[in-house]
Amino acid sequence: MEKVKVLHILPSFGPGGAERLVVDLMEAMDRERFEVAAVSLFPEGGSILEEEIREKGLKVFFLNKRLGPDPGVMVPLYRLIRDFRPQVVHTHRYVLRYALAPVMRNRVPVRVHTVHNVAQNEVDTVGKWVHRLAFGLFGVVPVSISQGVAATVKALYGQRLNTPVIYNGIPTERFLSLNKPIKRQDEKRVLLHIGRFAPQKNHLLLLEGFARAQARYPDLELWLVGDGPLRPEVERWVRERGLLDRVCLLGLRNDVPELLAQADMLLLPSDWEGVPLVVLEAMAAGKPVVATRVGGVPELVEDGRTGLLVPPQDPEALAAAILRLAQDAELRREMGEAGRRRALERFDIQKTARAYGELYLKLLRKTGWK
Numbered sequence: 001m002e003k004v005k006v007l008h009i010l011p012s013f014g015p016g017g018a019e020r021l022v023v024d025l026m027e028a029m030d031r032e033r034f035e036v037a038a039v040s041l042f043p044e045g046g047s048i049l050e051e052e053i054r055e056k057g058l059k060v061f062f063l064n065k066r067l068g069p070d071p072g073v074m075v076p077l078y079r080l081i082r083d084f085r086p087q088v089v090h091t092h093r094y095v096l097r098y099a100l101a102p103v104m105r106n107r108v109p110v111r112v113h114t115v116h117n118v119a120q121n122e123v124d125t126v127g128k129w130v131h132r133l134a135f136g137l138f139g140v141v142p143v144s145i146s147q148g149v150a151a152t153v154k155a156l157y158g159q160r161l162n163t164p165v166i167y168n169g170i171p172t173e174r175f176l177s178l179n180k181p182i183k184r185q186d187e188k189r190v191l192l193h194i195g196r197f198a199p200q201k202n203h204l205l206l207l208e209g210f211a212r213a214q215a216r217y218p219d220l221e222l223w224l225v226g227d228g229p230l231r232p233e234v235e236r237w238v239r240e241r242g243l244l245d246r247v248c249l250l251g252l253r254n255d256v257p258e259l260l261a262q263a264d265m266l267l268l269p270s271d272w273e274g275v276p277l278v279v280l281e282a283m284a285a286g287k288p289v290v291a292t293r294v295g296g297v298p299e300l301v302e303d304g305r306t307g308l309l310v311p312p313q314d315p316e317a318l319a320a321a322i323l324r325l326a327q328d329a330e331l332r333r334e335m336g337e338a339g340r341r342r343a344l345e346r347f348d349i350q351k352t353a354r355a356y357g358e359l360y361l362k363l364l365r366k367t368g369w370k
Helices: 016-026 048-056 071-084 094-107 126-135 147-157 204-217 230-241 256-262 277-284 315-326 329-346 349-366
Strands: 004-010 034-040 060-062 089-091 110-115 141-145 188-192 220-225 247-251 265-268 289-292 307-310
Touching: 004 016, 004 188, 004 349, 016 034, 016 048, 016 089, 016 289, 034 071, 034 289, 034 315, 071 094, 071 256, 089 094, 089 204, 094 126, 110 289, 110 349, 126 141, 126 220, 141 329, 141 349, 147 265, 147 277, 188 204, 188 315, 188 329, 204 220, 204 230, 204 315, 204 329, 220 256, 230 256, 265 277, 265 315, 289 315, 289 349
Parallel strands: 004 034, 004 089, 034 060, 089 110, 110 141, 188 220, 188 265, 220 247, 265 289, 289 307
Antiparallel strands: none
């Protein structure tokens, strides 16, 4: 049987969930049935994921998009698609504004786009206009990463739109070998947050909830992993509140499994989310999760069983959830074990890869491909 050529297109291979998913999908797809490659619109930037791509020998092309709007990138993208000749083009994030015309001109039979966040916040106004055309007129199939995301896609682009739901997955084995806590010299409860320093993640709410909990239970420590435009504001808040010895800004890291092994719980009090991979990673590592009840998060975290869900924008509820877990080691253990079982059963990357493979083949059969 002829292999199906799949080409993923995304802006770059920076430190984001969509980018992580693409790398993991490329590695997990059945190589006897699929030949998978990816293209980054931007040139290489020395990211952790780019190093991983080289180590694993994955086929990735880098274009030379400039910052800001750059219609000129469509020409090399058209040529790349023409030369690679994929049967499936799979787009991510905002790239459809650049990819739609090259894909249609090359007559790629199957076009898939994964909606990685709530639809209203996935792209800007121009992007929404392009997506409306792509989904409605040009046969691009929008895949939602949760039922919650699917509801936002239908609300924005039309209730009659077909949007298959395929949950994100992770390589669970990457976290299983470190699911036993690493011994620490002190008895502090380590709270871990992993995410870009951007409005969506609401670091100031996170810090306020942590400060309230720490005032009542002093043996708490918060580790912040990530970087982004709001980092200076976070640093200033920590300094002004006198919490420099309690809040550790760790920057971008490539040892997330090891950090999760040392943590007592994961915090994710975002204002909106699709299916955050970090929640799945924490569950696979056997750690309870405290998160806001937004987007697809309630489809991952079973409130009271694998973690605790709190309302968004509520620092007191966040503090109370932190305290409940910090003060109860048995509850942390029970929730962590339940979360690990759930991650293994429902959110392994192999399950995600099979679902995408079946979708590609189903759509190809509709075009008459054999």
